[in-house]
Amino acid sequence: MALRRLLPALRPYIPRFVPLSTAPAVREQPAAGPGALPGRGSAKAVRPPVPAVDFGNAQEAYRSRRTWELARSLLVLHLCAWPALLARHEQLLYVSRKLLGQRLFNKLMKMTFYGHFVAGEDQESIQPLLRHNRAFGVSAILDYGVEEDLSPEEAEHKETE
Structure with missing residues (x-):
């Protein structure tokens, strides 16, 4: 009432x-x-x-964006603008990984930051997103990100694959 x-x-x-x-x-x-x-x-x-x-x-x-994608973008934007989170991000990642476990932590990251900034893990997983964006006139700039310690030769070999 x-x-x-x-x-x-x-x-x-x-x-x-x-x-x-x-x-x-x-x-x-x-x-x-x-x-x-x-x-x-x-x-x-x-x-x-x-x-x-x-x-x-x-x-x-x-x-071309779905409502949940726009909501995720807004959430990630506000989290990235939060000074306390930026100052202690490594400690927060470590603690959340320990509290949630690796599997739940990975799921949470894919639903937020990783899902916002990364198209996928391999060539096959990014194809649906590339097709969807291309239908709306949005092209892609693909960047290979290496997150492990590799020698320059190993990194070059993985990049050419």
């Missing part, structure tokens, strides 16, 4: 969730193939449409 009286007063402060289309918007890209060279005739190479991403429009820029 009290909630019914409070809701109209709080309505301006409650975020509105507008249904967004998750279908990628497309725009035609001009052909720039060998048929488009000057002096070679007017044959045009046909290219598939390239999705358009308008980062000036927040609704459009985040269209």
Whole structure:
């Protein structure tokens, strides 16, 4: 009953969730193939449409993200801005690993920081995310991260794999 009286007063402060289309918007890209060279005739190479991403429009820029991904991003942003966490992150990781155990600790990290910053563990696990992002016009920059002590030769060998 009290909630019914409070809701109209709080309505301006409650975020509105507008249904967004998750279908990628497309725009035609001009052909720039060998048929488009000057002096070679007017044959045009046909290219598939390239999705358009308008980062000036927040609704459009985040269209490809799911609600739980945006919530995770907000959580990670706030945790990374917390000075106490940054100052004692190594101790907190050690204690949480001991309290939760390795398996639960790994699950928690994959749901938060690791899941936010890392696409996957190997080439096969990142493919669905790459396809999803590509459908919305977002390309990937892949970086091989080595988190163990390796000789330069071993690191180069693993990188070429």
